[in-house]
Amino acid sequence: xxxxxxxIQNHRKLGQELELFTSMEEAPGxxxxxxxxxxxxxxxxxxxxxxxxxxxxxxIKTPIMMKQSLWEQSGHWDxxxxxMYFSRVDEQDYAIKPMSCPGAVLIFNSKRRSYRELxxxxxxxxxxxxxELSGSLNGLLRVRSFTQDDAHLFVREDQIEPEIDSILDLIxxxxxxxxxxxxxxxxxxxxxxxxxxxxxxxxxxxxxxxxEAKGLPYQVNHxxxxxxxxxxxxxxxxxxxxxxxxxxxxxxxQMPEKFGCSYIGEDSKxxxxxxxxxxIYGSIERFMAILIEHYAGEFPLWLAPVQAKxxxxxxxxxxxxxxxxxxFEQAGFRIEVDCRLEKxxxxxxxxxxxxxxxxxxxxxxxVLNRSLSIRRRKDKKLVVLSIEEAIMLLKKEMDSK
Ligand SMILES: [Zn+2]
Numbered sequence: 001x002x003x004x005x006x007x008i009q010n011h012r013k014l015g016q017e018l019e020l021f022t023s024m025e026e027a028p029g030x031x032x033x034x035x036x037x038x039x040x041x042x043x044x045x046x047x048x049x050x051x052x053x054x055x056x057x058x059x060i061k062t063p064i065m066m067k068q069s070l071w072e073q074s075g076h077w078d079x080x081x082x083x084m085y086f087s088r089v090d091e092q093d094y095a096i097k098p099m100s101c102p103g104a105v106l107i108f109n110s111k112r113r114s115y116r117e118l119x120x121x122x123x124x125x126x127x128x129x130x131x132e133l134s135g136s137l138n139g140l141l142r143v144r145s146f147t148q149d150d151a152h153l154f155v156r157e158d159q160i161e162p163e164i165d166s167i168l169d170l171i172x173x174x175x176x177x178x179x180x181x182x183x184x185x186x187x188x189x190x191x192x193x194x195x196x197x198x199x200x201x202x203x204x205x206x207x208x209x210x211x212e213a214k215g216l217p218y219q220v221n222h223x224x225x226x227x228x229x230x231x232x233x234x235x236x237x238x239x240x241x242x243x244x245x246x247x248x249x250x251x252x253x254q255m256p257e258k259f260g261c262s263y264i265g266e267d268s269k270x271x272x273x274x275x276x277x278x279x280i281y282g283s284i285e286r287f288m289a290i291l292i293e294h295y296a297g298e299f300p301l302w303l304a305p306v307q308a309k310x311x312x313x314x315x316x317x318x319x320x321x322x323x324x325x326x327x328f329e330q331a332g333f334r335i336e337v338d339c340r341l342e343k344x345x346x347x348x349x350x351x352x353x354x355x356x357x358x359x360x361x362x363x364x365x366x367v368l369n370r371s372l373s374i375r376r377r378k379d380k381k382l383v384v385l386s387i388e389e390a391i392m393l394l395k396k397e398m399d400s401k
Contacts, residue, residue, distance in 0.1 A: 006240055009297070010293065011139050011141070011288075011290075011292040011293045012138075014292050014296070014297040015037070015139060017353070018036060018354060019034050019035075019037075020033075020034060020036050020037030020040065020292065021034055021288075023139075028144070029132060029142075029143050030143065030145040031139075031146075035305075036306070037305070039305040040288060040299065040305060041284060041288065043302060044284060044287065044288070044303075045125060045284065047174075047177075048149055048280070051170065051173065051174070052123045052151070052170075055170055057122070058120075058121060059122075059124065060104065060107055060123070060124050061124060062097075062100055062126065063097070064096060064129075065087060065095070065096050066094065066095065067092060067094055067095075068086065068093035068094060068095050069093075073102075074101065074102040074258065075258065076095075076102075077095075083132075084096065084098050084130070085129050096128075096129045097126070098128050098129065098130045099126075099148070100128065100150045100152075101277060102255075102259075103124075104124065104150075105255060105259045108120060108122070109259060109261055112264065113263035114263060115263055115264065115265050115266050115271070118156050118273060119153050119156070119159050120153065120154045121151060121152075121153045122151060122152050122153070123151040124150045125147050125150070126147065126148050127145065127147050130145075131144060140285040140286060140288055140289035141286055141290075143283075143285055147283060147284040148282070148283055148284075149279050149280055149281045149282070149283075150278075150279055151277075153278070154256070154261065154274075154275055155274050156271070156273060160203065160251065160276075161206045161210055163276060164206070164207060164210045164249060164276070165214070167276070167278055168216070170280065171234055171249075174247075174281075175234070179239075180236040180237060183218075183243065184211065184217070184219070184232060184233070185218060185220075185235065186208065186211065186219070186220050186230070187220075187221040187226075187232075187233065188204050188220060188222050188223060188225050188230050190223050190224065190225055190226075191223060193225075193227050194229075195228075195253040195257075199253060200229075200230065203229065203230055204230050207230055207232060207251070211232070218232075226250060226252075228250075228253060228254035228255065229251035229254070231248060232248070233248050234247035238290060239294050239295070239296070240293065240294075245282070246282040246286075246287060247278070247279060248277075248278060248279055248282070249278040250276065250277045251274060251276055252277060253274060256273055256274065257272065261273055261275070291303070297355050298357075298377070299355070299357075300357075301358075301397050302398055304355075304356065304357050306336050307333050307334045307335060307357055308328065308333065308335045308356065308358035308374075309336050309351040309356045309358070310337040310338065310362065311337075311344065311347045311348060311351065311362070312337065312338075312339065312363075314363075315339075316367075317364075317366070317367055318339045320366070321337040325337050327387050327391065328394075331395070333391075338351070344361075348361075352377075355377065356377065357377050358374055358376055358377065358394065359375045360372050360373065360374050360375075361373045361375070371385060371386055372387060374390050374393070
């Protein structure tokens with residue numbers, strides 16, 4: 001990797017220049033999203049919601065703060081309390097969630113389940129807080145509060161394979177959208193494990209058989225699974241050739257046991273489901289940091305906070321500029337007009353620095369012909385089109401995303 005290039009593409013630097021996010025002394029490690037950063041974030045979240053809905057997930061939202069006793073039951077208190085935040089309300093101890101799993105379990109357990117309704121797939125964009133040392137904080141990459149794109153699936157043993165298979169498809173769909181290739185790692189039974197060796201063997205064999213059937217090359221990390229189950233991790237490769245662990249799919253035999261999860265089997269007897277924890281972005285904040293660096297701030301049209309900037313050559317062209325803006329907005333685009341009484345050259349330079357995908361310049365000719373000169377940042381191609389043609393051009397680019 002060229003370290004100079006990495007510095008130019010640094011997400012903290014770009015985040016400031018492009019006004020995407022900031023940090024405040026009042027909340028160290030808890031990123032603050034500015035309007036433009038929020039646009040990107042919302043696009044990532046709405047893509048996520050849409051894809052999960054069509055993949056058969058149901059979205060849930062569980063509380064950020066829950067009683068400490070719940071975290072004692074889940075085991076987070078034993079294994080994780082040094083990284084957790086606490087509070088005391090009405091003489092009761094509470095903890096801020098570092099993960100969303102227990103909340104999903106409580107929802108699963110809130111009613112009687114039959115084998116027929118499995119798999120149950122709960123998706124949650126969960127805001128979690130984890131204490132990190134102040135020296136290790138880094139922009140959006142290492143933070144104390146972030147949103148996990150979590151999902152918890154409750155499945156029968158015979159459903160592990162088909163469910164993992166669809167999760168792999170979903171993960172592939174997401175990473176391809178951003179042009180990321182990725183590496184896959186399978187982590188197997190550690191020395192200290194929970195559940196029966198027989199169950200682990202079966203679970204590992206089913207993970208392997210899904211990976212084999214998909215023809216996905218993978219590396220095996222022997223003995224590096226979590227104590228509660230084997231897992232598959234996904235490492236994406238960015239435009240600078242760096243690798244980032246983002247997605248994860250983990251089988252869990254422990255939590256259903258701890259919380260007494262059950263469903264009524266075909267034989268009318270209670271059975272214990274297997275839980276699958278999985279994330280694709282990993283954390284929305286961290287994924288955004290990776291995207292900012294991957295694209296060097298030059299976001300594809302669908303993610304760009306401002307998709308086009310209209311630059312009227314002089315004051316008399318401003319009214320036509322506003323008409324164009326209105327039509328683009330009605331077609332669903334994010335567009336701005338630069339009506340300031342500044343020199344053309346300055347306005348163009350600033351739009352360049354903001355890395356806006358399209359620049360639309362209008363002068364006498366354009367007003368007269370009801371046209372516009374539109375220039376694409378990516379290839380510097382300049383064309384003169386009607387407003388309708390320009391909208392079609394951008395729509396086409398959005399559709400091919
Ligand atoms: Zn979980």
